[in-house]
Amino acid sequence: MAIEIPEKMLAAQVVEFKKPHKIHEIPTPGKDLDENDLLVKVAVASLCHTDGMVTNGAFDTNLPCIASHEGAGTVVKVGSAVQGFKVGDRILCSLTYHRCGICSDCQGPEQDRQYCANVGGYNGVTRNGAFAEYEVVDGRECWVLPENVSFQSAAPLACAGITIWGGLVRAGLKAGEAVAIVGAGGGLGHLGIQFAKALGLIVIAIDARDEGLQLAKDCGADTIVDARNGKDQVVEEVKTVTGGEGAQATLNVSDHETAAATSAAVTRMHGLLIQIAQPENVAVPFHELVFRDIRIHGSLTGSRTEGQKMLDVVSKHKIKVKTTEFNGIKEVPKAIELAHSGKMSGKPVIIIDQQAIEDQKRSEIEMI
Incomplete structure (x- = not known):
């Protein structure tokens, strides 16, 4: 059954370097979804050190750009060529978008395959990211979450x-x-x-x-x-x-x-x-x-295969992700302020889809 997707969504965008994020409504993406992509309803997105580098213009990001490259949420739309995902899956969103698949890195040793000289972009860095109600991600790069890993624990795993x-x-x-x-x-x-x-x-x-x-x-x-x-x-x-x-x-x-x-x-x-x-x-x-x-x-990040190994370890060993929760995209500035104070312990996470979090609480599975 098709899921109704709103025409507009709330998002936190970098609209000018070295200025606060602009939090406002913008058109929801995914109407013309690429065959390899997923549209995700973001449940939780977290703040990373790299977000500050994006805000400062370190990557020459084309503006405006929705911030955050650490997102987890629920699949609401699947591209025609995507395999291994379906509507309703809980997923961890990948940073990488549209690797070429043919360069020496993409074809090289497993631990180097996250690099790609011809990459299509990086979510939340050079293209729109997860500080929004919906995000478009590459279905060849993401991971289905183990059933006992919560959205709050998952989001920081996407980069950190x-x-x-x-x-x-x-x-x-x-x-x-x-x-x-x-x-x-x-x-x-x-x-x-x-x-x-x-x-x-x-x-x-x-x-x-x-x-x-x-x-x-x-x-x-x-x-x-x-x-x-x-x-x-x-x-x-x-x-x-x-x-x-x-x-x-x-x-x-x-x-x-x-x-x-x-x-x-x-x-x-x-x-x-x-x-x-x-x-x-x-x-x-x-x-x-x-x-x-x-x-x-x-060392930068890790490949998709290594990411799956990581998630398996998190699930099996019940790895605890220390987080400080903020409710709603409008609290992004509070998260940034606390992170810059030097008193942050662990990772600041933004709860975006409160209903998804409530559904987790009602699950009979003990969540990490």
Whole structure:
């Protein structure tokens, strides 16, 4: 049975760089849906660090653009060529839109397939995203949600989750090995702790905020290190719990100017630093990089197959996504204000489809 779709919807748009979002009604998309696309009624969308970069014009986004690339919702319309989805499915929306499928990245190793030089765009970054009642997404890129994963937990996984998961994939560690996470108490870091524990890794969590350190502890990190004690003390504490060597690999999700240097310093000789954070410059002293043979690997997100593995782990291990909820698109400015205050613990999520959330509550399934 066809679902009635309104002519207009509420959305939060970037209409001018370095200015607040404009929250107003605009035409609902999807009337002429591409054969490979889905129209999704957005249930929850979350705020990401990248949203601030979009607002500041870092990606030369064509304006106006609906913000947020972290969305989850219900399929209401399916393109004629889409397979594996039907109206009514609960899905996690992908960031990527219309990869070419034929370039060296699209045809390359699985962990590189999220890259594409000829990509059609990125939702919420270069094309319209999830801070709206409806969103058009690529049906070849999205995922059906496991039945026990709530919309609130799912939305941050669209970017934060797959980004930190992709970093762990690139680290290539085996169960029993040690990973350090710098910025462990943030939106990406707290997920990384839980993912790493689910994979059998020993987790060393490094953060410089009381809220972040507490969240890292709550998420099960084996060792908690306060970065405010200075690099020398941080390195000493990491060596103490790793037999004097340091972590086999370190994931840096902090954009603080000294974070990359600290990350390299806590990594053992010949070890691997996965740089995920996106500061203007990544600065590592040469004596860490050269004299200790530290390898640095930049990491963005992860492929569709890796995203499915991530969702399976979230469902099986009941990974908890720390969120702060805001009710309705009109509260986007409040979410941004709290995120910029430095007091945010976890991820800010915007509840857009209240009925979908109520339906979850009535389910007999215990939701994550």
